[in-house]
Amino acid sequence: MNCKRCHHTDQTHIPANDSQSIVKLGKCKITGCTCRQYLEPIEKIDEDLL
Numbered sequence: 001m002n003c004k005r006c007h008h009t010d011q012t013h014i015p016a017n018d019s020q021s022i023v024k025l026g027k028c029k030i031t032g033c034t035c036r037q038y039l040e041p042i043e044k045i046d047e048d049l050l
Helices: none
Strands: 013-015 025-028
Touching: none
Parallel strands: none
Antiparallel strands: 013 025
């Protein structure tokens, strides 16, 4: 999955327990990227996914 904010993949984001993200990812590791938290590309969470 790509971050909705910076469009980098989820593997480029640092795991963070205090993240608001469902997948608990924080800051992007790409040099020069200012994204501070992974943002899920899913607009609406389907109850079947949970």
